[in-house]
Ligand code: SF4
Ligand code: SF4
């Protein structure tokens with residue numbers, strides 16, 4: 060089992076409330092808030108698939124899909 | 129089953145404020161249930177009143193949204209009649225320890241197999257930020273504009289003293305630990321208490337100038353430490369997190385069943 064590889068970072072825009080928790084704690088600074096205060100993956104290529112954003116998002120808006128899933 | 133399958137998606141986005149820690153508790157709790165591969169029909173979630181209590185509306189289990197402070201009493205009734213079901217009772221700090229304080233200590237004393245999750249945000253959020261029994265001395269709330277002179281309960285000590293056979297504490301910052309602890313709490317046969325420090329940025333955070341949701345979570349990282357750590361010995365002000373008590377004790381419904389057997393034989 061190698062390192063997990065990101066397939067897609069799904070963020071449900073209609074559920075995201077722009078709290079910034081995912082942005083603040085992402086160890087690789089992958090995420091940002093857009094001009095409507097919705098989170099998006101600005102640098103998906105840097106994602107290490109730690110899933111911390113998915114686990115902490117209080118709005119259950121994030122799903123980190125890896126290649127092996 | 130993916131955690132989305134445990135949600136009542138039709139009620140999303142949920143009603144909690146941006147950054148409210150209660151959402152992270154919901155998130156971690158569902159992962160615990162997913163890891164245990166519990167069937168939806170085998171889980172009953174009972175809640176009382178408050179922002180925290182709204183959690184039962186969002187999950188696709190058997191759910192009861194009951195009255196303030198009495199969730200454990202309703203849950204006790206359900207468990208007594210259907211001991212095979214998994215009872216989970218998420219409560220706010222006020223709901224659990226002020227309005228429901230008596231139900232709480234007696235459920236713990238009986239060691240009935242229920243998982244009580246105390247979502248401690250140190251405030252009454254839904255009614256506008258009044259101080260709760262967990263707010264703590266010197267803190268600000270709408271009803272303590274010159275600082276609070278009430279001292280807070282220590283939920284963990286209270287639960288241990290009342291006889292709970294599983295007692296743990298974690299925070300929304302430690303989401304992985306929260307999932308792990310809730311999982312063990314559900315598996316534990318007896319009364320389990322999990323205190324989760326969870327941020328209310330709207331009232332507690334704003335009143336006490338603790339910053340936004342992310343800053344409040346950073347704070348949980350800084351003010352807590354694993355049980356018995358070196359940091360804990362050096363700085364007793366740090367709040368310990370982890371599992372404090374996990375012991376086997378006769379469980380209430382099993383004991384009651386024995387009584388039934390005895391009584392039936394006696395006829
Ligand atoms: S943590 Fe969730 S709700 Fe908050 S900004 Fe990120 S995606 Fe949005
Ligand atoms: S999975 Fe980890 S690295 Fe990837 S976006 Fe989320 S927090 Fe950042």
Ligand code: SF4
Pocket residue numbers: 143144145147148149150179180249253254327328329330331
């Ligand atoms: S008032 Fe506080 S506890 Fe209630 S939803 Fe808002 S942030 Fe959460």
